Amino acid sequence: MKRMFGACWRLLLALTLVFTATAATAPGMAQAVDYPGGKRIYAVSIGGFHPDSTGKQSFARLAMYYFNGNGTVTESFWFWDWGTGYPHANIKPTSAGCVGKACEIHTSGGFQAGAPTKSLNGTYTNNGTEVVITWDGGQTETWNVGKPTAKLSSIGLASSSYGANIGQGYGSNAPHDTFVPLNKVPRHKYLGRQNSITYVVKTGKIETGTKASIMDLTSTAWKQCNGDCLSAGLPVGSPDACTACKPGETRAIRYYLASEGGRKNYYEHHCTCLRQGGSDCYAGGSHVKPQLQVIDDDGVLHGWVGVEASNREAKRGTLSMHWHVDV
Template sequence: MSSVMRAVVTRWAGALAAVVALLATMLATAGPARAVTPLPGGKANWVVSVGYLNLATANNYRNWVRLGYYAFQPDGTVTTNYWTWNQREQPQRVNAMTADCGAEVPACAVRTVDGFTDDPMGGYQGTFDYTSDGHLAVTWTRTAAGTALAQPVTERWNVTTGLADGRAARITSPTFYGAYGNDVEIPAQGTFSTYANFGVGYGSNASLDRASRATMSQLVDDPRYNAEPYRGAFVVAKASSSDPATRTGIVGREGSGGTWSFGAASNPWKPCATSPCMGWLQPNTSCAGTDKDRVRYLGEIGGGRRNTEEYWCQSLAQGQACYAYNSHPRPMLQIIDDSGEFQGWVGVEAFTHVATSTGLPDSSWVEGYWGLFDMVSAALQPELPN
């Protein structure tokens, strides 16, 4: 071999050695590759409500509810941002918009729970994995800012896959679904979580931003949505009866939604003229008194998937156009499937009783109505009692 060729070979060998050394350094710095953790039901983005609901004899009306987003990553990490309300803090109703719907619908303020019109109130970072018996285990270890929690908390979810032809999935706490009535099984501490005992959520791979959200006009006019009777389960801490002498705080299960639909001629929901909302004067309800009509409103709030529902019995207004006191406010998040279609909501109710003389909370704890629910299309197969 000539001296020129030997020099070329030497230079190439040196360059190759340098490349090998650089790759070895990079691999050592990067550390071992992370294993891929399957997303729950194959879905990354979820809307979820959780809460702690118990008998008054067990928690003395210290119920709370939380509504937010879960975002899962293939590396086994998960984050949440949420809104939360505690019964003992007596959160109040706030005006979100005006329901100028026309016709017989009262032109009143549509109210939601204080804080839901603002940015999320909190968040967590954590990890997720699967137990040997197939449950999804979500463990929160840090705040949204990255501060380590003094005590990590785990949620242990049942997972239902293949909903809406595979375009959505669901997670539930062990006793979220069941028969309607006043004897809901309250899971023992740690069965679902050490800090919460009920929860429900739905996931897909659609984005969680505002662009994915169905509008009020779509719910009324779009044939994909306006003929669907959205229904589900509502687990709620409430009074055992209307008898002041004997009632106490219990946990019951009711149905959410109903057999009505947004576009049916017999259920004339009216879009608001200047606000992103709609209203309906629902006839022949369970409201007390001779006036059985119930006023219902539904509106869009802020960014993301936020909606809010409010309803009240028209008889409570006592001849006035609007009822300013003890309505049912329900913050909700829309469920959107992989194809971008609306499939319903998960939500919470945070009902603080106020005095009709002042409009201020009166610490009448037994009058509270605190719960969480899903209200969904048939394609999401809610487990309703026969």
């Protein structure tokens, strides 16, 4: 009797172990996975920039990544590609209080209020220094994880399976709807990089490249126009800027940084010599740069990730992605 009881007990134990192992590895069963750098929500700029001769399509994407801690991840994003034209869109804030007239401020078509976002779902693995995301369609991204501060983490794109070759994101555990109003933005120098594809008017060629980039808000020329807009008129900082100005014309740039609330910000600039008829306003091919605020655990703003989608016509203008931070 004891032998029979012992055999039954061993069989029950073996079956329990089998069922436990099966449950732990069953397809679709989500497992606990640490957040990258201990942070759940990331503002991300990602793109693929390729010479047209390669036949690869260049694109830029601005996104929020939500890591769920159970091995799943969701992305909400805006998307632009080089082979499509995106006419500029007007936003609600104007330059009232900054220049002589209340000029329209613009953003890239598809980023204005009410424009739909796209989404992706997937899974991720995290070994502490590297995060691998597999989206439901099978596309993968590998990111290196950094720690700029105790309250802010970073991810930098190492590789992808679908043509993305540059990406940068910053994450924290602040709620996704946390943001800093423009009158509270720290007037710092925000440093970073830009990768781009550009149609060069003078040569008629399409060029790709990368360079250091900066958003410098330290100048006293920056003024609070109204509750939703900052603006400055600044001299050019590079010999390559505003080369379309005629001899004798002042080479200066008008900048706008606007908000309609939330993490979305609208960054726009143009050469003042291109305004027609003495108007304070400009409706031409300005540089329009959708941006998302980089926010740490305490709700402090440390800069932006963004894209430039100034390609109002297919394969004309500039398409780029960038980041500007003070950490």
